[in-house]
Amino acid sequence: MTGSSTEATRSLRIPLLSLSSRERECLLWAARGKTYYEIGLILELSYGSVKTYLDHCRYKLDSATLAQATAYAVALNIITADDLMGR
Helix, strand or coil: CCCHHHHHHHHCCCCCCCCCHHHHHHHHHHHCCCCHHHHHHHHCCCHHHHHHHHHHHHHHCCCCCHHHHHHHHHHCCCCCHHHHHCC
16 A cells, blocks of 8 residues: 555645644634734733644644644634634
């Protein structure tokens, strides 16, 4: 058997692991355009904690950038349009 099934799975961008609620919260605020500092203020977290949570999101979503992680999260319905609009 070839690696084609693995390649197909990777192309679907299935998260390696599910996001924790805190990771999802940080990613949602980042998707809304907030900086690490602003997310920290909103969620009462340190800058370093926010960075760690968002780094975990990028890893779990197999993304090179935060924008890419956000796009995958929306495509996978981890974050919905209603979430982005604050509904």
